[in-house]
Amino acid sequence: MSKTETRKDEIIKVSAKLFKEKGYSAITMRDIAKAMNIKAASLYNHIKSKQDLLKIIIISIAEEFTIRMQEISSSESTSIEKLQKIISLHIDIAYHYPYRMGVLNNDWMHLEEELEYYLELRNSYEDNFRSIVESGIESGEMIDTNTEIIVFSILSTLRSLYLWIPKKEALKPEELTKNLTQVLISGIQND
Amino acid sequence: MSKTETRKDEIIKVSAKLFKEKGYSAITMRDIAKAMNIKAASLYNHIKSKQDLLKIIIISIAEEFTIRMQEISSSESTSIEKLQKIISLHIDIAYHYPYRMGVLNNDWMHLEEELEYYLELRNSYEDNFRSIVESGIESGEMIDTNTEIIVFSILSTLRSLYLWIPKKEALKPEELTKNLTQVLISGIQND
DNA sequence: GTCTATAAGCAGATAGAC
DNA sequence: GTCTATCTGCTTATAGAC
Numbered sequence: 001m002s003k004t005e006t007r008k009d010e011i012i013k014v015s016a017k018l019f020k021e022k023g024y025s026a027i028t029m030r031d032i033a034k035a036m037n038i039k040a041a042s043l044y045n046h047i048k049s050k051q052d053l054l055k056i057i058i059i060s061i062a063e064e065f066t067i068r069m070q071e072i073s074s075s076e077s078t079s080i081e082k083l084q085k086i087i088s089l090h091i092d093i094a095y096h097y098p099y100r101m102g103v104l105n106n107d108w109m110h111l112e113e114e115l116e117y118y119l120e121l122r123n124s125y126e127d128n129f130r131s132i133v134e135s136g137i138e139s140g141e142m143i144d145t146n147t148e149i150i151v152f153s154i155l156s157t158l159r160s161l162y163l164w165i166p167k168k169e170a171l172k173p174e175e176l177t178k179n180l181t182q183v184l185i186s187g188i189q190n191d
Numbered sequence: 192m193s194k195t196e197t198r199k200d201e202i203i204k205v206s207a208k209l210f211k212e213k214g215y216s217a218i219t220m221r222d223i224a225k226a227m228n229i230k231a232a233s234l235y236n237h238i239k240s241k242q243d244l245l246k247i248i249i250i251s252i253a254e255e256f257t258i259r260m261q262e263i264s265s266s267e268s269t270s271i272e273k274l275q276k277i278i279s280l281h282i283d284i285a286y287h288y289p290y291r292m293g294v295l296n297n298d299w300m301h302l303e304e305e306l307e308y309y310l311e312l313r314n315s316y317e318d319n320f321r322s323i324v325e326s327g328i329e330s331g332e333m334i335d336t337n338t339e340i341i342v343f344s345i346l347s348t349l350r351s352l353y354l355w356i357p358k359k360e361a362l363k364p365e366e367l368t369k370n371l372t373q374v375l376i377s378g379i380q381n382d
Numbered sequence: 383g384t385c386t387a388t389a390a391g392c393a394g395a396t397a398g399a400c
Numbered sequence: 401g402t403c404t405a406t407c408t409g410c411t412t413a414t415a416g417a418c
Contacts, residue, residue, distance in 0.1 A: 011381055025213075026301065029393080038403090039404080040395090041403070045401055050393095050394065062412080109213060145379075146362070154379075157344045159352070183341055185380050187378025188375075219411065220412065220413085230385060231413090232413080240413075
């Protein structure tokens with residue numbers, strides 16, 4: 001990342017925030033321009049198209065998830081430890097890019113040329129996640145229930161973090177990681 | 192519910208499916224008409240406006256959630272039992288109205304006149320949920336961790352069920368209820 | 383209940399001046 | 401780098417024929 005924020009970076013930041021709030025389709029180039037106090041035509045001096053904005057916002061973050069998941073997957077750890085690292089990964093990204101996370105979750109289907117590539121990234125991510133859970137069940141670290149339910153349940157929570165993190169400014173990332181790990185892995189019931 | 196499905200019911204059903212797939216803003220009246228093999232103008236013989244469709248889809252299901260949550264909240268049960276009933280409630284609605292659930296989750300912000308009412312329903316629902324968890328912690332049934340994290344984590348999973356239920360036709364609702372309850376309440380780690 | 387025709391406005395994007 | 405002016409096509413919705 002360069003030290004100075006370019007005009008293009010600023011446009012991407014503002015767009016991500018607006019897309020997250022109302023969705024890609026509901027936001028117009030005039031909305032983005034207005035939020036930056038310029039005219040819509042001026043945006044095209046910095047970006048190619050509205051679709052170009054969506055691509056930049058989604059693909060960068062999807063690639064980061066996939067790469068870091070690959071690192072976790074191939075690390076020397078127990079399955080439970082890998083799960084803890086996945087939780088940390090999601091919390092880290094949600095803290096840094098809450099708006100992009102929202103766009104990734106809700107507007108990926110509006111990608112045009114990059115849709116197929118995005119789906120490959122997502123499949124790679126989910127396959128790694130599934131393998132980790134399967135290994136955990138085989139090794140006896142995790143309960144022997146339906147793998148898909150475990151993957152679905154944990155991923156649903158992690159993918160929704162972007163909605164929740166900006167609201168609770170009181171909770172530090174370390175605190176959140178600790179508590180969420182406990183809830184997701186050990187459950188909420190007292191023995 | 193009447194026995195015969197009216198043309199209006201059919202329009203609502205088709206709209207919910209399309210809205211769920213691409214979002215309210217991305218779907219045009221022409222898209223809905225085309226999916227029904229009629230012209231867009233004909234839709235207006237049955238419904239007032241596009242916004243009217245959104246209102247019907249979202250408010251009906253939001254009211255059902257709030258009413259049934261109220262019943263659970265005021266029932267004579269332990270907190271853990273109430274949580275099990277909430278899980279069943281979400282699975283039940285997600286099985287019956289997967290498309291509406293998607294629209295409720297992702298397009299509520301496009302409600303116009305009914306937005307405030309929707310937010311009241313949602314707040315009522317979440318307040319009841321929070322109270323149940325707080326009671327569970329006080330009574331010692333649940334671990335004494337951050338209430339908001341427990342509420343957020345479970346609700347995130349339950350609200351995403353609509354994405355997942357149509358995919359796994361093999362899993363019966365009873366089976367899903369049993370497994371999901373175990374994962375959400377007891378966790379996934381073996382002792 | 384569906385159609386054609388059309389109104390009135392808004393969308394993304396470009397050209398060219400400054 | 402931003403502006404004004406503008407093109408072209410699409411949007412929701414209505415009027416009125418059948």
